[in-house]
Amino acid sequence: MxxxxxxxxxxxxxxxxxxxxxxxxxxxxxxxxxxxxxxxxxxxxxxxxxxxxxxxxxxxxxxxxxxxxxxxxxxxxxxxxxxxxxxxxxxxxxHRENSAQRKSFDASDMMYLIMPDRFSNGRKDNDSNDLTHEKYNRDLPEGRHGGDIQGIINHLDYIQELGATTIWNTPLCEDNDTAYSYHTYAQSDVYKIDPRYGTNEDYVRLSSEIHKRKMKLVMDYVTNHWGLQHWMIKDLPTKDWINQFENYTQTNHRRTLVHDINASKIDTKICFDGWFVPTMPDLNQRNPLVLNYLTQNAIWWIEYADLDGFRVDTYNYADPEAITKWTKAITDEYPNFNIVGEISMRDQAQLSYWQKDSPIGKIQNFNSHLPSVMDFILSDALLTIFNEDGNWETGMTRIYNNFANDFLYPNVNNLLIFAENHDTHRLNHVYLNDIRKYKMAMTLLATVRGIPQLYYGSEVGMAGNKDDGDAAIRQDFPGGWEGDPINAFTKEGRTPGQNEYFDFTSKLFNWRKTKPVIHFGKMTHYIPENNTYVYFRHNDTESVMILINNNDEPKTIDTSRFQENLGKIQTGKEVLTDKTIDVTKEITLEPKSVLLLELK
Missing domain, CATH: 2.60.40.10 (Immunoglobulins)
Structure with missing residues (x-):
């Protein structure tokens, strides 16, 4: 205009x-x-x-x-x-009809995490752009590789076949950094899709195509920081639009300071006002103009792109009081809208503190209004346990102990659970592409409480060592680029090994789609013995029994111990093999294996 x-x-x-x-x-x-x-x-x-x-x-x-x-x-x-x-x-x-009552993602969903630049290049003509600094260079591991919105649209059928119901893309708004802009977390315009991904209209089209498949779209939103190249950073509306120190000051990353009653003021200030990295100025959400700007921007995207949820980056790095106002304003506008915050705490009480209506937060009269948090504690365990022998603390006991603390969460079914994401080691790297361990991790992820999230490419065996740099865990999906020697998007293009990964994952998560007992049922678990773990998901009409053998040799389990859940049930149908298993006496498990039984 x-x-x-x-x-x-x-x-x-x-x-x-x-x-x-x-x-x-x-x-x-x-x-x-x-x-x-x-x-x-x-x-x-x-x-x-x-x-x-x-x-x-x-x-x-x-x-x-x-x-x-x-x-x-x-x-x-x-x-x-x-x-x-x-x-x-x-x-x-x-606004859209019934917009305020839009349904969001929940425990009935499986979320598929995509890093768009590394997923699929659907259009070559937008690989570089005259208005953005960094140009296409697929030979540079940390460079722009050309993945875009059209590439995601092209493979929605693949994602749906996999069993995913929700897509979370890492940020798609413009990131005009001179290098390393492919992750798009240092945004330079939060009302504009990065032209190397496409246009705002392309994003709306992605949303529409997702909804045609009865799937959901989650936007990765960043409240804590922008990039140095953001146009407002270059001409600040107010000096305190961002948090500034006399000399560059980086956050100390000690997010425990928000509830630490013994914390010093200077430590607290550096935690929440310090910059994440030198290229990401820290936004001052205490400034009402900033807070209102971020709130309106978030609501605008929900309405404009017909979004189904947010994943909020570095949620607890922002000013705690201000970020809770931002969250409440959005959920006041959309009462059913789910927002999951990246709260990378490794203690259940500290993690619970940040979930809406937390009993832990009430101790300090704090309520984040944040519906969901990411269960990093479970992720850490899933990236460790299948390489461990079981004892009082390790192996399957680590998993048991995690769920033993579920009483701390006000809504345990609304935790986002995952084995890995774009900031962790790749699961298949940790387990050296031992598909048995992948199957154990995925089965556990698919059958415990919470909303499971799968990281793109793991379902075809992609691996990556974070110690080699972030680019190693954010590699290009095979087949996403013209001329790729392998096209893992199709059965015919995948190797036999990739098909084994994919077929297992697809069968597991498509089964999960149909199971309210898994989505919202109760959980009863039994203390691990000899590095084996047994738990049940159950409601008034259904019961599922999961048995995990985390040993390198077969284990036989006496089922008499589980009578409070088995009762008069005599058999179970194994979901992944369709075999009928007698559950009245003993069950022998193969080494490093899982049985997933629908009880009859």
Whole structure:
């Protein structure tokens, strides 16, 4: 939208809004040379509730009341010396039908995590862009490899066949860093999809194609920081838009400080105000303008792209009081909207502290309003236990002890559970592509409480050693690029070994789709013996028995110990082999194996 004369408004954010939202107040940011010197009025009897000017004359923040405003176009008039200098059009659009009650992801879903630059190159013509610094270079491990939104769309059938119901992409908004921009966590424009991935319209099309398949789309949202190349960082609206120190100060990463009653003020300040890395300025969410900007941006994307949830990066690095306001504002607007925060704590009480209505948080009158957190404790265990002999603390006991602390969580079924992600070792690297161990990890992930997340490529045996750098765990999916020697997106293109991985994963998670007893049923588990672990998922109508042998030799398990769950049940159908197993006496398990039994 261009003004009529005199001044160029370079940016308007949000670029448009929606009528009938829960919070009727809308704060519009106008950016242009010396725009703050003008007086502002608006047409259509709309009420301006506040005009905020800052020390930077290139910004003016205009708040309006949209409570009784229908979807329509209207006009802002900017005056100088009581004469109209220029006008600017703005639009309130009609929001989607029943938008506020949109259903989000939950424990009935399986989430597939994709790093878009490394998944599939659907369009070669956007591999590089004149407006972004870093150009296509697939020969550089840390470079831009050309994966894009079209590549994801091209392979939605593959993802659905795998058994996934929800897709989480690492960030897709523009990251104009001069190097290492492929991960897109140092964003330079949070209202614009990176042109090397596609356009805003392409993202909306991705959402639509996902929804046609009755699947869901989760956006990776970053509240803690932007990139140095963000246009607002280059011309700050206020000095305290970001957290600044006299000299560069990095966060100390001690997120325990939020609840540490003995913590010093300086440690606490450095934790939440220090920068994540030198190229990622730390946003000051305590500034109401910043907080409102981030809140409106998040809601705009939900409405515009018809999103089904957020995964929030580095959630507990942001100011705790401010980030809870951000979360509450979104869930007030969309009561069923699920948001999972990256809370990389390795203690159940500390992790629970950050989940909505936590009994641990109540001790300090803290409520994050965050529906879900990521279970890093389970992830650590899954990346360790199948290489361990069992004793009082290790092997399957490590898993048992994790679930023994589930009482700390207010909503244990709403934890995001995973074996690996884009920041960890690859599961198949840790276990040296021993598919038996992969099967144990995936079966456990698919049958315990929570929302399972699978990292792209593991289902075809992809491996990677994080010690070799992040690029090693973010390699290109085989077949995502024209000319790749192997195309793992098709049965015919996969090797026999890749098909074994894929077929197992697909059968497991497609079975899980149909099982409410796994999604929301109760769990009863038994103390591990000899590095074997047995647990049940059950409700009033169904029961599933899972037996894991984490030994290098066969183990025979006497089932009489499990009578409180077995009762008069005599057989179980093994899900992965369709064999019928007698559960009345003893069951022999092969080395490093799992039995997944639907009890009859």
């Amino acid at each position: 261009k003004p009529n004369s005199l001044l160029t408004i370079e940016r308007i954010e949000p670029p448009f809004w929606y009528a009938g939202m829960h919070n009727p107040e809308l704060q519009i940011m106008f950016y242009g040379k010396n725009v703050a010197k003008y007086q502002v009025s608006v047409s259509n009897s709309i009420v301006i509730t506040n005009v905020k000017r800052t020390e930077n004359p290139n910004y003016i923040f205009v708040s309006i009341d949209t409570k009784n405003c229908p979807a329509s176009d209207f006009v802002f008039t900017f005056k100088s010396n009581n004469s109209a200098a220029f006008t600017q059009n703005y639009s309130l659009k009609k």
